[in-house]
Amino acid sequence: MFVQISKRIVLIVLLVLPGINANSSGSAWEEKNDKAIIIKMGSVIIEGELGFNLALTTCSSISPEIIGGMGLSWEKSYYSSFYSLLSSARYNFAADRTSPFICGEIGYAIERVKGISSSITNGPMIGAGVGINAPARKRLDIFLEVSYKSQWSRRYLSYYYANPKSESVRFDMLRFNMGVAF
Numbered sequence: 001m002f003v004q005i006s007k008r009i010v011l012i013v014l015l016v017l018p019g020i021n022a023n024s025s026g027s028a029w030e031e032k033n034d035k036a037i038i039i040k041m042g043s044v045i046i047e048g049e050l051g052f053n054l055a056l057t058t059c060s061s062i063s064p065e066i067i068g069g070m071g072l073s074w075e076k077s078y079y080s081s082f083y084s085l086l087s088s089a090r091y092n093f094a095a096d097r098t099s100p101f102i103c104g105e106i107g108y109a110i111e112r113v114k115g116i117s118s119s120i121t122n123g124p125m126i127g128a129g130v131g132i133n134a135p136a137r138k139r140l141d142i143f144l145e146v147s148y149k150s151q152w153s154r155r156y157l158s159y160y161y162a163n164p165k166s167e168s169v170r171f172d173m174l175r176f177n178m179g180v181a182f
Contacts, residue, residue: 038059040145044173053076053175058071064095069088070086082151088103089105100132105149108122130145145178149175151173
């Protein structure tokens, strides 16, 4: 599975990189109130397990450097899946050329655990990251990102039939993403 995801990422890079122009001033974020879609995918480490993640966010720019929006994300490892509804923000240090950025997200996540009968839990999540953004073509940016995400939930254990118990759980995730904004 990881090999298939890696092949897809390489294919995206090979399709987009020939269009990168060092003198390009056409970022996906040219003006205030520009709308864009961000798609990112990559690897995730959830509590020591390697998995993958995928996110889709619709955004609007507050200025060429500051963007914010709402989106959905999905993190999957062997035992757990997390589905998140999130609000995100990103600050590009320079919108018209290759530059670093910082980002953050806050939202609500649902967790599904393989093999536990009462395994759907939910709770708040928060994340932050850094990356580098490169305008590739007119209205198309590619980026690399490293981020950290933490999700809290309350898990109810149904195998205590007479007296159900619950436990508070926190999951920490380290994500390595590549994505496009258009």
